[in-house]
Amino acid sequence: MPAAEAVFRPVAEHGLLVDLADRPARAVHDRVLALDRALAAAPFPGFVEAVPGHVNLLVRFDPLLTDHRAAEAAIAGLLARSAGPRPPGRLHEIGICCEGDLAPDMAEVARRTGLSPDGVVALLAGAEHEVAIYGFAPGYAYLTGLPEPLHLPRKPAALRDVPAGSLLVAAGQCIVSTLTMPTGWWILGRSPVPILTGNPARPFRFDVGDRVRFRPMSRAEYEAAP
Amino acid sequence: MTARLQVVAAGPHVTVQDAGRPGLMRFGVPGSGPMDRLAFAAGNRALGNPAGAAGIEVSPGGLVLDCTTGAVGVAVTGGGFLVTLNGVTRPGWWRGTLRSGDRLAIRPGSWGSWACLCLAGDLEASPWLGSRATHAPSGLGGGRLAAGQGLTVHAPREVAAADLILPLPARPRHAVRVTMGPQERFFDAAARSAFLSGPWRLSPAFDRMGLRLAGPAIPPAATLDMPSEAVSRGSVQVAGDGVATVLMADHQTTGGYPKIATVIDADLDALAQLRPGDRLAFRAVTPDMAVTIARRHAATVARYLDGLGRYGD
Structure with a gap:
């Protein structure tokens, strides 16, 4: 075309x-x-x-x-x-805890990418992601902009009952999940910030085209979040 | 004034529905609402309810309710289910009043997969994004019914008992009309021809998200890595292994599989009433014909619903 x-x-x-x-x-x-x-x-x-x-x-x-x-x-x-440069989308900072059982695939992703877990988190947090589309399920925002070293195919088998708020990575994209669901994506953290906000005036945190930065948070900070 | 109902038994996938939540596909939210929208609208109209009133969609698992307090008019529509009031058989399409001590049972009958139980009044149920329709995969919205649960109907009204006319467009249809595409180009001539000649049957993989079909394998011609794009209620998407699925009320909003065709909206309610094992055929129409059919269907439905609204009151 x-x-x-x-x-x-x-x-x-x-x-x-x-x-x-x-x-x-x-x-x-x-x-x-x-x-x-x-x-x-x-x-x-x-x-x-x-x-x-x-x-x-x-x-x-x-x-x-x-x-x-x-x-x-x-x-x-x-x-x-309608041609012309796009206006920059709103920038959201989303806290993510990438520690322990909140990031069950961190060790395997580090092994596959040859990075340290801290190196994986630094790449996630250093990039500016963008909401490309929503899909799959309510509030599932597909974020592009994942750094190349973290581009991995899906896992061979899906894991059941992955909690809402999980940071999922696969196929060059990431998602902060909104529902407890099975997934074959790599689970690298958890956010206390819901994408389905529960606020009727603005029920979805992002619009398509918005920008997202992840801010690493400690386990203590994650646990203390509202 | 309220009427109270107690759920004695509810099969899986018995949910609260209303007219649905259109316009949120861009946020990953499908329209949901009843699988058989015409039957649901008929039930509400026969009770004098507003078109978007919340009611209950009954799956093949069936539903048994006791009225424990007050009195409330109900209408049962949808598939040909077996309806009994205090053990006495009622017609499959029927309205009447439940009074304290009455037991209403709706169980699968000779045809159909979904029944609608509409209530004359305001069914208490939690809204989500402005609608009480249940999005079955998440349970958000009014939610699933379970045995032991109480239901409250505010401002209930009684209605005179009457049989309701089952309109022709609400009967199950074994041949549904489609427009080809939007990705028919990914299928070779043999696969496109096999799609239109079948034979197809509904497989047991059947829920509010979609109907998986059993029939000829129609694999996409090329191995594809199609970027994800929006899909619709009625999309016939074909996975890499050649298995076709028709997407229904609670469909995912995007997908990366090619769609060989799209079932026109006027035929989707009748398609939803087929059962696993039933035969199904697809007939291609042009987009212009699809628009003409939609306009004729809307006029027919409006005339039918107006007639129901005048019934017996």
């Missing part, structure tokens, strides 16, 4: 998947988020919601009010005008 073109793929009677590239890249995600912002600022009649992916945006509409052709024309118009 040529760099600046979009491909509109119909999804049933209620959506268009707007593909902006085949492969993920920073510039591609910039365009996804620019289109997302443009739709939020100037929704076309019948627009329902937009859902960002790594290389595309799903645009859902009400088929009683519009159709694929009208939606495509509206989106194409926004795409032509």
